[in-house]
Amino acid sequence: MSLLEVEGLNSYYGDSHILFDVSMRVEKNEVVALIGRNGAGKSTTLKSLMGVVRPRTGSIRLEGEELAGRKAHAVARRGMQLVHEDRRIFGSLNVEENIILAGLTAENRWPLDRIYEMFPRLKERRTSRGTDLSGGEQQMLAIARALVRDPRVVLLDEPFEGLAPVIVRDLMRACQDLARAGQTIVLVEQNLAATLALADRVYIINNGHIAHEGPASELKKQPELLQRYLGV
Numbered sequence: 001m002s003l004l005e006v007e008g009l010n011s012y013y014g015d016s017h018i019l020f021d022v023s024m025r026v027e028k029n030e031v032v033a034l035i036g037r038n039g040a041g042k043s044t045t046l047k048s049l050m051g052v053v054r055p056r057t058g059s060i061r062l063e064g065e066e067l068a069g070r071k072a073h074a075v076a077r078r079g080m081q082l083v084h085e086d087r088r089i090f091g092s093l094n095v096e097e098n099i100i101l102a103g104l105t106a107e108n109r110w111p112l113d114r115i116y117e118m119f120p121r122l123k124e125r126r127t128s129r130g131t132d133l134s135g136g137e138q139q140m141l142a143i144a145r146a147l148v149r150d151p152r153v154v155l156l157d158e159p160f161e162g163l164a165p166v167i168v169r170d171l172m173r174a175c176q177d178l179a180r181a182g183q184t185i186v187l188v189e190q191n192l193a194a195t196l197a198l199a200d201r202v203y204i205i206n207n208g209h210i211a212h213e214g215p216a217s218e219l220k221k222q223p224e225l226l227q228r229y230l231g232v
């Protein structure tokens with residue numbers, strides 16, 4: 001049994017059918033990336049896993065437990081965390097308050113020291129308000145807010161988007177440390193180099209259909225796939 005088993009997801013916005021029989025599996029300690037063109041359905045897949053979008057049909061099993069149809073807070077309680085593209089931190093609270101608040105209702109929590117070891121920059125900025133952080137620091141804080149709840153699976157939606165290359169490098173390093181420490185991650189990211197550096201395995205989604213699945217290391221040798229589905 002895989003840690004996360006997704007079968008036959010069909011998701012809609014109103015009458016628009018967005019995901020078509022999406023199936024994926026994620027092993028424990030694995031980093032799985034979901035890539036595809038703009039509008040292919042990557043964010044909708046993460047939102048469907050998290051219960052933010054409610055799939056009309058399909059199954060989402062985490063450690064064998066069915067999560068499809070549950071609300072996001074219930075899914076979070078079972079050990080899934082989604083770091084949204086728009087980060088969702090509290091601007092009026094400082095860094096440490098943001099982290100503590102996120103962890104309040106969690107069954108298990110990372111100690112603050114472990115968070116700060118992963119993101120030394122957050123330790124330096126721990127008394128700064130959310131609104132005073134740079135984009136990169138906000139992204140670190142958004143990830144920290146997910147990690148403090150000691151998730152079984154963390155879903156990252158475009159964590160490097162809009163960040164300067166030097167910040168991307170720092171965040172990449174943190175994500176690599178996280179992966180090495182055994183954190184299971186599902187990553188959606190436009191930065192293909194970063195994606196292939198981080199991921200063990202990749203799914204390509206095209207018009208809401210899973211079009212390819214395979215090891216990240218092999219995708220680098222398949223330029224025709226990248227051309228066909230990503231236009232690169």
Ligand SMILES: Nc1ncnc2c1ncn2[C@@H]1O[C@H](COP(=O)(O)OP(=O)(O)OP(=O)(O)O)[C@@H](O)[C@H]1O
Pocket residue numbers: 013016018036037038039040041042043044045
């Ligand atoms: N809230 C919404 N209401 C209606 N349609 C939506 C909504 N969110 C997304 N869509 C549509 O669903 C489709 C899939 O969007 P989604 O955000 O999942 O794509 P994506 O692969 O993550 O792309 P991007 O990289 O542009 O975020 C697109 O056609 C998009 O316009």
